[in-house]
Amino acid sequence: xxxxxxxxxxxxxxxxxxxxxxNAHFWTGGAHGELRFLRCRACRHWIHPPSPICAxxxxxxxxxxxxxxxxxxxxxTVNHQRWIPGFEPPYVVALVEIEExxxxxxxxxxxxxxxxxxxxxxxVRVCFEERDGVWIPLFEPxxxxxx
Amino acid sequence: MSERRAAISGIGxxxxxxxxxxxxxxxxxxxxxxxxxxxGLDRRDIDGLATYxxxxxxxxxxxxxxxxxxxxxxxLNLSWxxxxxxxxxxxxxxxxxxxxxxxxxxxxxxxxxxxxESTAQGAGGRSGIGASAGGDGAGFxxxxxxxxxxxxxxxSAAVWIALYAQRHMHEYGxxxxxxxxxxxxxxxxxxxxPKAIYREPLTLDDYLAARMISTPFCLYDCDVPADGATAVxxxxxxxxxxxxxxPLRVEAVGSALRGRPSWDQFEDLTTxxxxxxxxxxxxxxxxxxxxxxxxxxxxxxxxxALAWIEALGFCARGEGGAFVEGGAxxxxxxxxxxxxxxxxLSAGRLHGYGFxxxxxxxxxxxxxxxxxxxxxxxxxxxxxGGPLAGCLLLVRD
Ligand SMILES: [Zn+2]
Numbered sequence: 401x402x403x404x405x406x407x408x409x410x411x412x413x414x415x416x417x418x419x420x421x422x423n424a425h426f427w428t429g430g431a432h433g434e435l436r437f438l439r440c441r442a443c444r445h446w447i448h449p450p451s452p453i454c455a456x457x458x459x460x461x462x463x464x465x466x467x468x469x470x471x472x473x474x475x476x477t478v479n480h481q482r483w484i485p486g487f488e489p490p491y492v493v494a495l496v497e498i499e500e501x502x503x504x505x506x507x508x509x510x511x512x513x514x515x516x517x518x519x520x521x522x523x524v525r526v527c528f529e530e531r532d533g534v535w536i537p538l539f540e541p542x543x544x545x546x547x
Numbered sequence: 548m549s550e551r552r553a554a555i556s557g558i559g560x561x562x563x564x565x566x567x568x569x570x571x572x573x574x575x576x577x578x579x580x581x582x583x584x585x586x587g588l589d590r591r592d593i594d595g596l597a598t599y600x601x602x603x604x605x606x607x608x609x610x611x612x613x614x615x616x617x618x619x620x621x622x623l624n625l626s627w628x629x630x631x632x633x634x635x636x637x638x639x640x641x642x643x644x645x646x647x648x649x650x651x652x653x654x655x656x657x658x659x660x661x662x663x664e665s666t667a668q669g670a671g672g673r674s675g676i677g678a679s680a681g682g683d684g685a686g687f688x689x690x691x692x693x694x695x696x697x698x699x700x701x702x703s704a705a706v707w708i709a710l711y712a713q714r715h716m717h718e719y720g721x722x723x724x725x726x727x728x729x730x731x732x733x734x735x736x737x738x739x740x741p742k743a744i745y746r747e748p749l750t751l752d753d754y755l756a757a758r759m760i761s762t763p764f765c766l767y768d769c770d771v772p773a774d775g776a777t778a779v780x781x782x783x784x785x786x787x788x789x790x791x792x793x794p795l796r797v798e799a800v801g802s803a804l805r806g807r808p809s810w811d812q813f814e815d816l817t818t819x820x821x822x823x824x825x826x827x828x829x830x831x832x833x834x835x836x837x838x839x840x841x842x843x844x845x846x847x848x849x850x851x852a853l854a855w856i857e858a859l860g861f862c863a864r865g866e867g868g869a870f871v872e873g874g875a876x877x878x879x880x881x882x883x884x885x886x887x888x889x890x891x892l893s894a895g896r897l898h899g900y901g902f903x904x905x906x907x908x909x910x911x912x913x914x915x916x917x918x919x920x921x922x923x924x925x926x927x928x929x930x931x932g933g934p935l936a937g938c939l940l941l942v943r944d
Contacts, residue, residue: 415697418688448812449695475717475816477709479761483675483702493701493761495710495811507710507811509699520717536698 413486425464430528430535434466446501469526471496512540548831549649554794556782557586563775565665571611575661578776586780587791595653599640600632608667627652635802636931637899644781656781660900664772675702707810709761712850714816721868727754728874729849730767737889739917744895768849773895801828801938808934820936825858836860840923841909843902845930846890884919899930910943
């Protein structure tokens, strides 16, 4: 049964985040095709969710930087319950760990992947879905690197 | 340890059920007056109040009246009070009361928790967080912790915790059949509890055939929204001698949170804050897990009870699946009777306080048809999932 592909085509509706000065780099980086985070200039720690201080070295010298967009699935769930009208199940919610710093996770959706093909540890890469100027980072199987 | 200056002296509970349509204040009063009388106290003896998560907090039905309303309704003279959500889980409010009593700030603290989620949700099913806040969805924007989950349809703790359960299965080979034992055990116990919501038999086949909510969770892995209020009285251990009940001494509490306070950034995806709370509890007592006669462990989702079993050291990390397999260990007559009232899975989602209520009932030998044999003297009550966790070890001397 290779029938159902997760969250494609795009859902009729997504709850959008409240975009603020602090998180705009994350939610609009997709306009440039980039997965962006705050990063500590002193110790190079990637920071998420955005915070005005580096939790590792307490530096406040932070800058926005693009990550590679490559990540690995740490866990996933195939959601079958309709929680939000317009965002129709089934869809895959995944936790992905970014390549640069696996302790940094994102809750996301896996797309362009059959539900039954999702695996923990599978390599994925970022893609974006734009709505009202917000670029939602999603992840799809990373077939190129084949890591 | 200073928590030993506190004891549970009485418990109370309102009617519990689905869509009772009753005023949440009425439910609260029923539970609170019941608990005061159960302790052999008069309302004039109550000089402290504690509640979780505070009045009318969160989505409709998630909480009832807060401290000021209850104080005013009963015209209590308070030396100390606290109500709020930023605590070590639902039982964090009881730990606060224990702390206040240990510090001499109060003598008899009434602790309560009221839910009316079943009536609030009406005939519809459980809705997603933010779904109602969104109305038609057009104007609502997610912020706070929901900013990182709602855009992805992760609009329920069912989804957030399913991710942990799946990871546990991946790392340790835990199976759905093992997880099922949490739900089946709860249902068997609920059949012996006249106040439980779901009492009809549930088989493994029923479980495996049930519709999926968010893999690996099916319908029976998720607790049942309920209406009801629960209350306990926390008293100074040196002021309980003349009361109605043998006091249940607070031997130790666990309130730690050492990992990131987050549903998706906690470093170990096979456990949650209960890892820290459970470890802390055993650092504060000479008793060991083998001394526990009955365990009332939060099962808002089945996997949480399994994670609590590991966190409290009833088995090694990763061996929760094997421990509950077949259900013998956690049965009423097993080595660790679990959720003897039916848990939130079958008895109803009283949100944490139901476990403490049941632990006390068992230690007083009043479990009726579900009473654990052998005169239990040591019980653990634990509540919370994700970054929320708090637990108590109670002893009847
Ligand atoms: Zn740094």
